[in-house]
Amino acid sequence: MAVNIFFCVALISSLIIISNASLVVNFYKDPKAEELVREEMIAIQNEDPTLMPALLRLHFHDCFVRGCDASVLLNSWNGTAEKDAPPNLSLRGFNAIERIKTKLEKSCRGIVSCADVLAIAARDAVYLSHGPDYDVRTGRRDGNTSSAAEALLNLPPANGNISESLELYAEKNLTAKDLVAQHTFGVAHCTSFSDRLYNFTGKGDQDPSLNSTYAEKLKQECLIGNNTTVVEMNNQACL
Numbered sequence: 001m002a003v004n005i006f007f008c009v010a011l012i013s014s015l016i017i018i019s020n021a022s023l024v025v026n027f028y029k030d031p032k033a034e035e036l037v038r039e040e041m042i043a044i045q046n047e048d049p050t051l052m053p054a055l056l057r058l059h060f061h062d063c064f065v066r067g068c069d070a071s072v073l074l075n076s077w078n079g080t081a082e083k084d085a086p087p088n089l090s091l092r093g094f095n096a097i098e099r100i101k102t103k104l105e106k107s108c109r110g111i112v113s114c115a116d117v118l119a120i121a122a123r124d125a126v127y128l129s130h131g132p133d134y135d136v137r138t139g140r141r142d143g144n145t146s147s148a149a150e151a152l153l154n155l156p157p158a159n160g161n162i163s164e165s166l167e168l169y170a171e172k173n174l175t176a177k178d179l180v181a182q183h184t185f186g187v188a189h190c191t192s193f194s195d196r197l198y199n200f201t202g203k204g205d206q207d208p209s210l211n212s213t214y215a216e217k218l219k220q221e222c223l224i225g226n227n228t229t230v231v232e233m234n235n236q237a238c239l
């Protein structure tokens with residue numbers, strides 16, 4: 001989209017240089033930076049509350065590849081950036097980040113990195129969705145490199161099983177509790193798990209470890225052949 005020239009891309013070079021090791025709470029001494037993000041996040045939530053989980057996930061996708069450097073936002077002319085990798089397919093919220101960054105640029109041009117915007121927006125998304133509030137350490141620098149191949153290598157496969165996912169979490173010092181908590185809001189595409197409903201071992205079977213009542217409910221929502229259907233993570237029917 002030609003109109004969508006990300007400020008985040010244009011401003012990479014004007015950012016303050018600081019190493020990852022020295023991230024601090026309130027790196028931006030003027031509390032207005034984080035206030036502006038929260039203000040805009042409230043407006044964004046009012047328009048589309050489903051963007052809240054999407055923005056938390058965007059931060060995660062950014063961080064798992066090359067660290068939290070906003071590389072997930074970079075566009076490529078030849079289809080080789082992180083956002084071009086197959087696991088990106090369900091990423092949303094790029095326009096929301098752009099909108100927040102635009103607001104910050106009006107007030108304090110060239111100061112707040114896009115990587116920090118992603119981190120602060122993710123925190124606000126959790127808080128505004130009635131999750132906990134927490135301090136975010138800031139001072140990240142934006143990267144200049146974004147690679148689809150690296151994204152493929154570093155991002156967990158959407159259909160990974162629980163042991164595989166927990167292993168990947170452990171590599172980042174994250175726990176099973178983190179995994180569950182982070183997936184208590186938002187949606188999943190049926191295509192991310194429909195093999196467990198319809199074709200678990202390639203013989204038209206169902207994953208035997210899946211609660212059958214829950215599986216029946218999911219099958220009603222996830223019709224074969226429809227790749228666009230999404231279901232709530234927090235499925236009331238199985239609470």
Ligand code: HEM
Binds near residue numbers: 168192
């Ligand atoms: C091993 C690591 C992970 C795996 C395998 C995984 C897997 C998934 C899958 C399959 C979906 C559904 C995507 C779709 O079909 O639309 C999803 C969504 C989501 N994930 Fe994860 N995830 C992982 C790590 C994380 C982390 C670290 C976070 C948060 C920091 C996170 C937050 C979310 C959120 C909020 C959604 C909902 C997105 C939306 O509603 O648009 N995930 N995840």
Ligand SMILES: *[C@@H]1O[C@H](CO)[C@@H](O)[C@H](O)[C@H]1NC(C)=O
Binds near residue numbers: 078080
């Ligand atoms: C895509 O563009 C990047 C940056 O210009 C370049 O490094 C890379 O080799 C290109 N890849 C392909 C497959 O053309």
Ligand SMILES: *[C@@H]1O[C@H](CO)[C@@H](O)[C@H](O)[C@H]1NC(C)=O
Binds near residue numbers: 085088089
């Ligand atoms: C994700 O990657 C696909 C190609 O695999 C591309 O067509 C699509 O535009 C990308 N999505 C986003 C949000 O960048």
Ligand SMILES: *[C@@H]1O[C@H](CO)[C@@H](O)[C@H](O)[C@H]1NC(C)=O
Binds near residue numbers: 141143144
């Ligand atoms: C990105 O490129 C700019 C301009 O070329 C440079 O000043 C900056 O140090 C680079 N950043 C990183 C993280 O390599």
Ligand SMILES: *[C@@H]1O[C@H](CO)[C@@H](O)[C@H](O)[C@H]1NC(C)=O
Binds near residue numbers: 161162163164
């Ligand atoms: C989970 O997936 C991994 C990688 O595909 C595989 O090696 C492992 O056996 C699977 N574990 C279970 C419990 O299915």
Ligand SMILES: *[C@@H]1O[C@H](CO)[C@@H](O)[C@H](O)[C@H]1NC(C)=O
Binds near residue numbers: 171172173
């Ligand atoms: C995880 O924790 C260990 C021990 O505290 C530390 O050495 C390691 O650097 C941490 N890894 C990550 C990815 O933060």
Ligand SMILES: *[C@@H]1O[C@H](CO)[C@@H](O)[C@H](O)[C@H]1NC(C)=O
Binds near residue numbers: 201202203204
């Ligand atoms: C089930 O999986 C097998 C093996 O991957 C595949 O050959 C078959 O076409 C699949 N069936 C359906 C209905 O998708």
Ligand SMILES: *[C@@H]1O[C@H](CO)[C@@H](O)[C@H](O)[C@H]1NC(C)=O
Binds near residue numbers: 225226227
């Ligand atoms: C759904 O996705 C599958 C696998 O990627 C593809 O073969 C099929 O053509 C898609 N169906 C539709 C209706 O887009």
Ligand SMILES: *[C@@H]1O[C@H](CO)[C@@H](O)[C@H](O)[C@H]1NC(C)=O
Binds near residue numbers: 226227228230
């Ligand atoms: C897929 O399902 C959605 C509802 O989840 C429906 O709105 C849409 O029309 C369906 N698409 C197709 C191709 O059946």
Ligand SMILES: *[C@@H]1O[C@H](CO)[C@@H](O)[C@H](O)[C@H]1NC(C)=O
Binds near residue numbers: 211214237238
């Ligand atoms: C499956 O889930 C239903 C609904 O929560 C519950 O009543 C039932 O006991 C569960 N079945 C098994 C086998 O765990």
